[in-house]
Amino acid sequence: MNVSGKQPSCDLSCDLMIIGTGMAGMAAALFAARQGLDTIQVGLTGEIGFASGLIDLLGVHPVAQGAPVDDPWEGIARLCRDEPHHPYARLDIETIRTAVQTLLDFFETSGYPHAVSERGNQRVMTPVGTLKTTYAVPHTMQAGAWALARQAPCLLVDFEGLKGYSARQIAAGLADRWPALTPVRLVFPGGRGELYVEHMARALDAPAVRQQLVDALRPHLCGMAAVGLPAVLGMYRTREVQADLQSSLGLPVFEIPTMVPGVTGLRLRELFEQRLPAMGVRPLFQHRVLAARRSKDGGMAFTIAPEDAPRRIQARAAVLCTGRFFGKGLQADRGGIRETLFGLPVAQPKDRASWHHKDLLDVQGHPINRAGVEVDADFRPVDAQGRPVHDNLFAAGSILAHQDWIRQKCGSGLAIATAYGAVKSAARFLQKLYS
Template sequence: MQFDTVIIGGGLAGLLCGIRLSESGQRCAIVSRGQSALSFSSGSLDLLSRLPNGQPVGALGDAIAALPATHPYALLGEARVRDYATQAQQLLAGCGLALQGDIDSPHLHVTPLGALRRAWLSPQEAPLKPESNPHIGVVGISDFLDFQPQLLAAALCKRGFNACSEEIALPTLDALRDNPSEFRAVNIARLLDAPEQYAQLYDALYPLSQRYDLLYLPACFGLTDNALFTRLNQQLACPLRLLPTLPPSVPGMRMQHLLQQHFIRSGGRWMPGDEVISARVSNGQVTQVWTRKHEDIPLRARHVVLASGSFFSNGLIAGRDRVREAVFGLDVLQSDNRNDWYCDDVFDSQPWQRFGVKTNAQLNGLRQGEAISNLYVIGSVLGGFDAIAEGCGGGVSAVTALHAATQIIAQGGDE
């Protein structure tokens, strides 16, 4: 099978890159093993919250200048990071994702445990740090254990906010209550998203909306769009905001769904439930890629993009003595001494979280120190950054995805 570009991995980075390439007229395929980390995310994206030493980020340009040379942002430079982040925000909006936020004005959103987490972009339904001191009603669903309104309300009160916990019963969910493993946010959403269930949800929330200035509810509806959220906010007596629950997350799954559908509509070939098992590299270029489902029929492409994810997605494999990249055997930024992989304090930033593939400034993957000229590496499989401690996972995925796509499009007339 012949393509202009084959992308390995169907998470945030792979999808953004694929959408940009498909919209430019490229024949593009994404090989995806299954659920990506995006389905387990909160739906918020971070750009850069802290430096590797833990110092909070002020001005973005100063922060990027202070990053180590191996960090993806340092490889690209401030101007490109800004440009690609702006493009990503526009691309996401074009896919139907109404996100709030700005590059130079990061916001604080409320987490399900009452912490305030910095973000670059968040869904419209995400609760941001209140500007005043509204009377907040934290609403749980009867028997739903993945969201604890009492804990959240107590945490908000400790932060000086006026919050109380409430609970609603929704009889339509009784069929799920018998099995705790089925009484999860995604399954609840599949019921509540049905139009005929609106009245029951509205009737349960409306009396509370008359007593409070703001309602917080677990994100248990809106798998494919935010129409139900919008309708409730139009008809309730006070604003409603939604908090993601334990994974899989409804906001994260909606982002995955909307990006995937946009990629397909733009002409992309989606290859789900498949994985790349081997590849041929000749004269510094990838010439063929084999997948598990098409092991006798190689995929041939002028360009290949590796967006296979980190350890969570098996893009990186940890052995006893070393970490390896799973498909091409690319060079990996890592510590040679196993004792240097981790810190004794589990809450510290762990060195292994910065392990990942080495590239040049163009994000071409390196193998034995030599660049593979038609292979681009993007997203969390890259080395040189700690997505959690630095608060930059979503930003690195978006920025590197668009950098790779831009270079591939620029070469469209070659060969």
């Protein structure tokens, strides 16, 4: 739906501009495309490469008690009652379910399905030998959650030359909870030397390389019920790679996440980058928005990098998904915490001394991690009086205030759900504008 009518005098124009290419930006672009909105997406695609590929909805509540959540839907309902300013509380449970399911359907139709458990949250191994609670796991990790739940005897494999990943360390870290883990170090097909997960994953897309790996694994399988490998089971053909290894070995095979940036994040990045343009989103990846202002006609005018040849984009509405400090949506300095693009008000502790507790590992989490942009029921950033700063600016993702996604273990869920809410509100705004 291009409802913008006449083209303004600028390089590009659109109805909806999405700023950011982390999970919130990508999800917002997907939802906008599904609504048929005329959308441009701008951002650097680096950050999503850091994603683990796991979709957390809510893993801990309340954080002060470090209480694990088994059923994320029940947990979110409780969280919304206990923390009415949390961004999840801007949405009802059914809307959050729809948002998450829409994204999972997208992964499925893109050939990279994620698995959820009927019982709620699942637990998977981490590369440092701990367990992580999450909601949806890439299909390549599903057998790991299954094996863990049954304490099945498992072969854990690592490879000479692969740094930051040790099967022995994982087995040692889990020894008291899952003693039936047997670590082994193998030479990756193709020889010795320094290994990189992306190269390994691309190599395993080839059947001949998989056959060599099968030959190397076979002597170690006696008494094993499953085989755990670092997350390198192919780049584009994960289903084929996993199925092929499983049928050759006669055992379930699963991935364990590696240190970031890992292949799981790269897979998501490539999947979004390839599919969104085909769905009608106009991407300007590897571009940064340098400046944003309200234009005379009530729309938004953006200047985007590169600085030596800046381009201008005119949009009727925008969704801000620029993240926190890591994504560069927020910046902290001596004067306080500020939003970097629009200079939006930021809800934050009253002074710098209150940013952190004295104990680095304080279970409550540090107040600075709940700083961010406050929004109204339509996900529009608001001023100190609770009034929308712009009627056509919406925000989503980790830039939002009153959440601590790292401690609450709700990173992707929060990004996806709020992106859904923000895009729906933006679509309503656009419809009203042109009706």
